[in-house]
Amino acid sequence: MELKVTDLAVGRGGVPVLAGVSFALGAGRALVLRGPNGSGKTTLLRTVAGLQAPMAGSVAGAEDRIAYAAHADGLKAALTVSENLQFWASVFGQSDIAPALAAFDLEGLVDRRAGQLSAGQKRRLGLARLMVTGRDVWVLDEPTVSLDAASVALFADAVRAHLARGGAALMATHIELGIEADVLDVSGYRAAATEMASADEAFL
Amino acid sequence: MELKVTDLAVGRGGVPVLAGVSFALGAGRALVLRGPNGSGKTTLLRTVAGLQAPMAGSVAGAEDRIAYAAHADGLKAALTVSENLQFWASVFGQSDIAPALAAFDLEGLVDRRAGQLSAGQKRRLGLARLMVTGRDVWVLDEPTVSLDAASVALFADAVRAHLARGGAALMATHIELGIEADVLDVSGYRAAATEMASADEAFL
Amino acid sequence: MPDLGKYADAVLSAYAVSIVLLVAIVGLSLWRGRKVRAEMENVERRSGRDG
Amino acid sequence: MSLWEYANPVKFLALSERVMPWLWVSSAVCLVVGLIWGFFFTPDDFRQGSTVKIIYLHVPAALMAINAWFMMLVASLIWIVRRHHVSALAAKAAAPVGIVMTLIALVTGAIWGQPMWGTWWAWDPRLTSFLILFLFYLGYVALWEAIEDPDTAADLTSILCLVGTVFAVLSRYAVLFWNQGLHQGASLSLDKEENVADVFYFPLLVCIGGFVLLFLALVLYRTGTEIRVRRTRALMAREAKLA
Amino acid sequence: MRALFFRDLALALRAGGGFGLGLAFFLIVVVLVPFSVGPQSALLTQIAPGVLWLGALLACLLSLDRLLAVDWEDGALDLLATSPLPLEGILAVKAAAHWVTTGLPLVLAAPVLGVLLNLAPGGYGVLVLSLALGTPALSMIGAFGAALTVGIKRGGLLLSLLVLPLYVPTLIFGAEAARRAAQGLDPATPLLLLAGITLAVLAAMPFAAGLVLRVNLR
Amino acid sequence: MRALFFRDLALALRAGGGFGLGLAFFLIVVVLVPFSVGPQSALLTQIAPGVLWLGALLACLLSLDRLLAVDWEDGALDLLATSPLPLEGILAVKAAAHWVTTGLPLVLAAPVLGVLLNLAPGGYGVLVLSLALGTPALSMIGAFGAALTVGIKRGGLLLSLLVLPLYVPTLIFGAEAARRAAQGLDPATPLLLLAGITLAVLAAMPFAAGLVLRVNLR
């Protein structure tokens, strides 16, 4: 099934940020969002993931298929790497965390507390979480922040494998990952000031 | 008077990060620290600013001459731009905030609450604070984060003016500012694991 | 002035407190209303529209 | 023409501009007439003496304190179901007025209690329920103040108003169970049968009318203020985007 | 769901936080009471049930702001919201974990502190029973309050202000039951009413809390 | 220094927070007391001075975690530490601002709440006096506790635990003075002792707090 975004308008705090965004994302495809800081990438991804309501337009085929990874990793400093991963696995009804550990080279760290990891290792753990969700569509917000070159390569391999299995990926990133992907530059969709499709519309 | 750092060792959480750092910074001079993430630039700057004690070595000529600007700006979201600046001015016994507002192009925003500024505007306000301290030595930790090109140029002008007045500047930055400055790469001073000059020494 | 007898204090203070409170809420409302209206007109003028 | 038309802020403002002068004037007239009538031209009660004059403030304020909350409840429901902004803002505008009414009822009651019951305050169910209502008002206003995004604030405060109403009713029963009261006690001479034939009754009615009109005027005016705050906010947001 | 419950327990038990602090606060409040009202034991006996209930309530209240705020700050709440678990279930489970780590220890500690306050001998059983019946409602109402204030920086005090009026019925029936038992009266009616409130709260509150949290997440 | 004081006041007054909430908490605690110990006015009269003192103390306590934590989080504390102001002075000024925004309103509200608790008529004056004498010490001790816990995430409950034992002497003398006055006895001795404690705390505590904060800043 395809993820289909039609004429979507998104906003923060009642102010529209992007408008008229449309794209479709089929199985095995990846789409990269680009745009300067503050252009609305995060807002778009949160809307697609269902964390906020669109101001206009629609997102189809997202229901219960999305694994979302944001700027924050949601790790618990007091739990070990394997406990963290195991927790998310059981939340998503999965059980085997070994492939995820292997894919992100975390095997040597399973019994380390997440609070004692370096920033890059934390990020790897956050990304490994995607593999234990069993979800088709990965929605990733700047996944490579604070990763070094070797870890970026691991991540690109993981995405490629996910696509080969028939998954899809939608990500916002500033760097080149070496994954064959379509590119969408969100700066072309900046909401014009007149398009106050927002809650404040009534007050203008 | 010269800021003189002699054979300095600095650390975080009892673990030494840099050792054997020496440099001198005279009036009208600027020194830029470089080094990858986590190499210890912030730690070094905090030590020079007197916020943490050196593990070894000494910092001379810093007493009451330093204006420090960190990753966080210390702005109060509920106060306006001019109230924020006025507060810091009176803390440092100054009174005139107009030149600082002018230098960072904040005049149009004086009555806006700091919480309603964009990230770049916030940063400009944080840097304007330096000009109301009346201090000689500016110690700056990544001052240009989230600034656009025009604002970076404003900042560079402000630093050049400060140096021309006989001030000095010590800053950590990843980008090129176009200011004539010496460069110190801290990655050459990484503390060897054996140099535990710390409080834990007794347990080794 | 009617003769309030031994309860004069009670009755008068009840009236005083109530009237002060009523005047306060009305006054505050009007004051803030004026301020907000001026601010809005200011912004409207700045944005050059009158919609 | 449907009533919902006035859910449009512009229509609402136009309407309220038109009726507000009448409301202000008539509430002022009612209050002045009622209070002067009650204060100067009614006799003392044979048991309560002149303290009976407090009734012209106490009872209207107590009624409005409850009805203001009730109005907020209705407005919150309208916001939740139909999402008319004016409705949410009217609820916001009414809360401080409700607080003042509650305070007046509490303070005049306390002042009345001193001569009648020999104490400023007793943990009588009626009084206690009012105190709890006061707390609910405080929490409601504090929640509005604390949240930046106005629509989120409207949603959250509406739900708080609903849940709070349920718990306020529960509290009333709990308090009745916990302590039997003084308030309806024998010291009141205004029993239904005596009902202090008209002498006290008519000025009281006029005062109640005055309080109702004042409440309406205040809520309309304050709702207008809130609408203007929203409009200023929207304009500034657009300005910031254009800049 | 079960995983979430055990994770919350594990987090409360590890990591110098949460667990035990509520208990310690309870202890300190109870100890401060004789200092403030004076040491006459007859007076203490009279107010003991009420003080124990009030202390338990305040201890429960103070640990509420950790209930959701920590998960909110580190992004885990966003991730949970996109997981297959229903938001209502998440809140109910979190309230349950809060009760196990806060309410339950308070229930168990209450008799010991009753001794400090010279509680009448007949009162212990019903005190424990009423706390056991009432504290789950406190946790669940607290979860609602936490969901209301989750996005607010340093919302702790506001949380207290919102939640305390909602605690009134529970407190009244709970303390009334404990007091009646301590005076040798029959506590059955308030206990039944208390149980009724708790059941209603447990049945309905997760939905209100879920609604509120959904609003706050967007 | 003066600028810092007025900034803290302005921050407390604006910014939907801090100011007023402490007062609301005090009100709520006082209201909950009759619900928990029962409505008999003789009993309430007896415990009123103690309850008012304890409520004021708890309200003061709960606002402590804003005292330094906000400035710590946004980096302002680092900047203040590199400013010409001495750290001790900063802490003293912050404690003073805390007192004006929290302690002072509590002092002023106490008589009104005394009415709710049926405080004996003779007790009002000394209650207010003892609170006015004692709450500055509470704020200053609280500043010390806040300095101790400033780096700890969600350290509020830990702060309470650390600070409450330090509050015991102030509470004892303050409540004792109010109680004696309410019973018609002479409150001079406890009031003098209370004043002594407050003076000593105000004189010495800023230095201890400054020391602790200096350790926490590195």
Ligand code: HEM
């Ligand atoms: C301090 C707190 C008090 C509060 C919060 C309070 C509250 C109320 C409320 C809510 C009503 C309700 C109106 C209604 O149901 O129609 C009321 C009515 C009334 N109150 Fe009070 N009251 C207080 C003290 C007193 C005292 C001390 C007296 C006199 C001794 C008093 C005399 C009355 C009378 C005569 C009425 C009208 C009764 C009626 O409509 O049947 N109240 N009060």
Ligand SMILES: Nc1ncnc2c1ncn2[C@@H]1O[C@H](COP(=O)(O)OP(=O)(O)OP(=O)(O)O)[C@@H](O)[C@H]1O
């Ligand atoms: N909580 C918020 N409330 C109001 N406005 C916000 C909020 N967060 C972000 N914004 C604004 O919304 C716009 C879009 O922000 P968004 O985070 O989507 O950008 P982005 O493209 O993800 O940027 P980045 O590359 O920096 O992550 C920005 O202009 C920002 O100022």
Ligand SMILES: Nc1ncnc2c1ncn2[C@@H]1O[C@H](COP(=O)(O)OP(=O)(O)OP(=O)(O)O)[C@@H](O)[C@H]1O
């Ligand atoms: N609070 C802390 N406790 C213990 N170790 C820390 C702490 N903060 C930083 N470190 C460690 O100290 C080292 C130096 O950190 P520092 O912040 O000085 O680096 P940096 O050069 O400023 O990096 P960046 O370019 O990312 O700002 C890092 O390896 C980091 O892991």
Ligand SMILES: [Mg+2]
């Ligand atoms: Mg982003």
Ligand SMILES: [Mg+2]
């Ligand atoms: Mg750094």
